[in-house]
Amino acid sequence: MPELPEVETLRRGLERDSIGRSIVGVTVSDTRILKGQTQATFEERVVGRRIARIDRRGKYLLISLVDDTGENKSFNPPIFLCTHLKMRGQLRLQMAQDAPDSYHCLSLLLDNNAAVRFYDMWTWGEMRALTEEELARTPGLVEMGPEPLGATWDSAILQKRLAGRRGPVKPALLDQKVIAGVGNIYADEALFRAGIHPQRTAGGLCESELERLAASIRLVLLEAVAAGGTTSEDFTDLGGQAGRFTPEVYDRAGKPCPLCGTLLTRIKLGGRGTIFCANCQPSEPSPTT
DNA sequence: ATAGCGCCCTGGTGGC
DNA sequence: TGCCACCAGGGCGCTA
Numbered sequence: 001m002p003e004l005p006e007v008e009t010l011r012r013g014l015e016r017d018s019i020g021r022s023i024v025g026v027t028v029s030d031t032r033i034l035k036g037q038t039q040a041t042f043e044e045r046v047v048g049r050r051i052a053r054i055d056r057r058g059k060y061l062l063i064s065l066v067d068d069t070g071e072n073k074s075f076n077p078p079i080f081l082c083t084h085l086k087m088r089g090q091l092r093l094q095m096a097q098d099a100p101d102s103y104h105c106l107s108l109l110l111d112n113n114a115a116v117r118f119y120d121m122w123t124w125g126e127m128r129a130l131t132e133e134e135l136a137r138t139p140g141l142v143e144m145g146p147e148p149l150g151a152t153w154d155s156a157i158l159q160k161r162l163a164g165r166r167g168p169v170k171p172a173l174l175d176q177k178v179i180a181g182v183g184n185i186y187a188d189e190a191l192f193r194a195g196i197h198p199q200r201t202a203g204g205l206c207e208s209e210l211e212r213l214a215a216s217i218r219l220v221l222l223e224a225v226a227a228g229g230t231t232s233e234d235f236t237d238l239g240g241q242a243g244r245f246t247p248e249v250y251d252r253a254g255k256p257c258p259l260c261g262t263l264l265t266r267i268k269l270g271g272r273g274t275i276f277c278a279n280c281q282p283s284e285p286s287p288t289t
Numbered sequence: 290a291t292a293g294c295g296c297c298c299t300g301g302t303g304g305c
Numbered sequence: 306t307g308c309c310a311c312c313a314g315g316g317c318g319c320t321a
Binding site: 003059084085087124139140174176183184272 | 317
């Protein structure tokens with residue numbers, strides 16, 4: 001389940017190992033990953049271009065491709081590889097001569113005999129080659145909320161995003177229009193660290209709770225990025241290495257809370273499994289705050 | 290405007 | 306042991 005820290009781990013890997021490389025070929029073995037774009041369009045837009053930069057927006061990875069090989073510097077507009085791993089997508093950097101593993105969907109062959117390979121057991125993930133205009137019209141990107149690792153992130157921003165929401169806070173944290181990049185793992189972890197019950201009304205958090213939550217979201221994401229992400233399910237980095245972040249509550253239903261020993265509770269919220277400590281995350285705000 | 294649901298997909302699990 | 310129904314879930318699009 002790649003979320004912000006896992007996508008950021010991949011971004012850093014690609015930045016280190018693929019910047020400046022040209023794409024000399026494309027292999028597509030499952031066109032469902034193109035999400036409607038034809039293979040011909042994808043290849044025509046990608047092959048011959050050079051990887052100029054790697055950006056992340058929420059859980060999206062944006063690979064910028066430029067065409068500066070022509071002799072005349074007639075301006076060829078950039079192309080963006082709009083990439084989303086969804087639930088089970090993986091990116092690997094492998095040697096082009098090595099046979100792909102199972103669930104291979106697409107390979108970008110680089111000019112150094114390496115290949116950036118997209119694997120996806122469920123084929124929910126996507127990689128499309130978009131123009132700047134198309135990218136600017138991509139719904140998920142246009143409506144994306146603020147980056148919790150951004151320089152301006154604070155509790156005032158979080159307060160604005162949650163204001164007026166009458167539903168529970170946990171599903172609100174998963175809404176990419178509210179906050180960019182938070183998924184099920186880090187939503188549960190951040191609420192646990194902030195001591196906030198996942199069913200608390202999103203718009204009903206007091207100032208001190210918002211401060212704790214905004215700080216917890218940022219901190220847990222920073223720690224996870226530093227650890228190379230979380231390996232739940234099957235996330236690995238470009239080289240196949242597992243993430244080293246260890247969640248305190250996520251996927252630990254029935255096990256003791258790391259703070260108080262109470263057995264962790266699992267409920268379903270907005271269709272998502274949710275783990276919390278009924279003792280450390282009270283359903284009512286603390287009367288002393 | 291907001292919330293809830295079905296859909297996409299397949300490996301793993303639990304029941305019989 | 307084998308089969309099968311069922312579950313998990315990010316994000317989009319539709320419905321209430």
